[in-house]
Amino acid sequence: MFEKFLHNPRKPQGAGGWFWVSLMNWGHEPLSRWGLSHLAIKPGDHILDIGCGGGRNVARMLKRAPEGRVCGLDHSEVCVEKTRRLNRRAVRVGRAEIRLGSVSENPWPDNGFDVVTAFETIYFWPNFAKDLGEVRRVLKPGGIFFICNAMNVPEEGEAPYQFWVKKLGLKTFTPSDFRKYLTEAGFGEVNVTGEGKGRVCVSALAKKG
Numbered sequence: 395m396f397e398k399f400l401h402n403p404r405k406p407q408g409a410g411g412w413f414w415v416s417l418m419n420w421g422h423e424p425l426s427r428w429g430l431s432h433l434a435i436k437p438g439d440h441i442l443d444i445g446c447g448g449g450r451n452v453a454r455m456l457k458r459a460p461e462g463r464v465c466g467l468d469h470s471e472v473c474v475e476k477t478r479r480l481n482r483r484a485v486r487v488g489r490a491e492i493r494l495g496s497v498s499e500n501p502w503p504d505n506g507f508d509v510v511t512a513f514e515t516i517y518f519w520p521n522f523a524k525d526l527g528e529v530r531r532v533l534k535p536g537g538i539f540f541i542c543n544a545m546n547v548p549e550e551g552e553a554p555y556q557f558w559v560k561k562l563g564l565k566t567f568t569p570s571d572f573r574k575y576l577t578e579a580g581f582g583e584v585n586v587t588g589e590g591k592g593r594v595c596v597s598a599l600a601k602k603g
């Protein structure tokens with residue numbers, strides 16, 4: 395039972411899921427604010443947050459893009475519901491739209507977003523290389539893909555948080571892994587910024603053509 399509870403953030407469900415999404419909205423705030431300080435959002439940007447969890451990042455980005463639109467995608471019904479509730483005013487006026495679905499079968503059409511974000515979620519993506527193709531597809535040419543993780547894995551030496559990585563089956567990436575996967579998926583200008591062992595953010599531009 396406790397094991398099931400520990401694995402719940404992969405796809406929050408039931409009462410445990412509601413607990414986790416509230417905890418994530420609160421507990422991820424410092425990481426999220428640090429990450430967003432490295433992302434240049436323009437007032438009119440059309441943004442998609444993949445793995446939107448409890449929806450706090452959707453709310454933050456709505457403030458940063460007052461003339462734009464922020465969409466959320468999550469494969470958990472609890473997350474979709476929580477994000478819609480938290481951002482209900484923006485949903486009502488059409489400034490936010492939250493959909494249920496997987497990163498592997500992104501429900502949005504091609505070339506629609508200026509920015510796609512992924513906070514604390516790529517650890518769980520079924521096939522990172524293939525899923526990046528879906529991110530690339532929904533981004534406009536020249537659009538930004540932005541990743542923010544709590545695990546900054548060094549190129550050499552001991553990787554942090556190995557107990558949790560193994561226990562929860564998380565996928566983690568070094569800076570050169572990020573560069574390789576993103577370049578192969580059609581992204582350029584890959585920028586990796588780490589801070590200690592506990593923070594990393596990555597930005598990359600969808601190549602034109």
Ligand SMILES: C[S@@+](CC[C@H](N)C(=O)[O-])C[C@H]1O[C@@H](n2cnc3c(N)ncnc32)[C@H](O)[C@@H]1O
Nearest residue numbers: 405418445447468469470496497513514515518
């Ligand atoms: C640790 S939570 C992070 C939530 C939020 N981004 C945050 O920073 O607080 C991971 C989120 O990714 C979502 N997720 C995991 N795999 C997914 C997939 N294949 N497709 C869509 N969402 C996924 C989970 O449902 C969960 O909401």
